[in-house]
Amino acid sequence: MNAIATEELRKSYGDLTALAGLTLDVPAGELFGLLGPNGAGKSTTIRILTGQLRPDAGTASVLDVDPVDDPVGVRERVGILPEQESPPSFMTPREYFDFVGSVRDLDAETVTDRVETWADRLSYAAKLDTMTTDLSRGQQQKVMITAAFLHDPDLVFIDEPLVNLDPIVQETVKRHLRDYRDAGNTVFLSTHDIDVAAELCDRVGIVREGSLVTTRRPADLGEDRLLDVFLREVGGGDADAGGSGGA
Numbered sequence: 001m002n003a004i005a006t007e008e009l010r011k012s013y014g015d016l017t018a019l020a021g022l023t024l025d026v027p028a029g030e031l032f033g034l035l036g037p038n039g040a041g042k043s044t045t046i047r048i049l050t051g052q053l054r055p056d057a058g059t060a061s062v063l064d065v066d067p068v069d070d071p072v073g074v075r076e077r078v079g080i081l082p083e084q085e086s087p088p089s090f091m092t093p094r095e096y097f098d099f100v101g102s103v104r105d106l107d108a109e110t111v112t113d114r115v116e117t118w119a120d121r122l123s124y125a126a127k128l129d130t131m132t133t134d135l136s137r138g139q140q141q142k143v144m145i146t147a148a149f150l151h152d153p154d155l156v157f158i159d160e161p162l163v164n165l166d167p168i169v170q171e172t173v174k175r176h177l178r179d180y181r182d183a184g185n186t187v188f189l190s191t192h193d194i195d196v197a198a199e200l201c202d203r204v205g206i207v208r209e210g211s212l213v214t215t216r217r218p219a220d221l222g223e224d225r226l227l228d229v230f231l232r233e234v235g236g237g238d239a240d241a242g243g244s245g246g247a
């Protein structure tokens with residue numbers, strides 16, 4: 001069964017084509033990574049799949065829910081860690097998790113248990129009652145990771161999961177993502193870190209100018225490094241240089 005399926009997704013912002021017919025399947029239980037140069041359409045894809053943005057054309061299905069017809073239904077089922085997102089500056093992490101827990105319809109005891117587990121796992125228990133504006137970027141990222149997993153979703157979308165994290169916490173998060181996948185859940189991550197994608201992902205898709213140009217299993221690449229595949233496939237095709245239709 002596919003956790004995610006898209007068919008010919010298209011999206012333009014004015015005369016700029018961000019997605020030019022993106023077709024992609026992610027089976028349930030896969031740790032999938034989306035790679036692509038700046039402006040290739042990765043965030044646009046995630047925003048459509050999580051019901052934040054309507055495509056101009058094409059279809060999408062996420063855990064058998066159509067994110068266009070039922071965006072709230074998708075957001076109830078999945079965890080989301082958007083790119084560069086911070087927790088609200090006027091709350092402590094604990095207050096923020098209480099808020100997320102109420103939106104996610106979790107009882108207070110479940111929230112407390114899960115928050116303690118995550119704060120211990122990611123080593124920020126001492127910061128749970130500090131205003132988030134006084135947390136470091138890495139500590140804020142830990143809070144956002146916790147929030148994405150708080151309702152124990154079957155699928156998480158994560159943009160740059162390891163950004164700002166120290167190497168020890170990076171290893172912890174990688175281990176958690178693998179365990180989470182091993183428990184039958186699905187991870188859809190977007191990253192610029194090719195080494196992380198190669199190490200962590202079961203399968204990697206490379207997007208260029210709004211289309212999926214290839215998918216590869218890092219474990220099957222042998223001598224051919226993922227970086228070489230990436231450079232071949234994007235071939236200097238920096239979307240920000242105007243490749244995707246009039247940037």
Ligand SMILES: Nc1ncnc2c1ncn2[C@@H]1O[C@H](COP(=O)(O)OP(=O)(O)OP(=O)(O)O)[C@@H](O)[C@H]1O
Nearest residue numbers: 013018036037038039040041042043044045239247
């Ligand atoms: N709200 C918007 N309005 C206008 N153009 C947008 C908007 N959002 C994205 N774009 C443009 O659409 C294209 C795809 O952007 P997107 O954010 O999906 O790329 P990305 O692959 O996530 O890039 P990056 O790796 O730099 O985060 C880019 O050219 C971007 O400038």
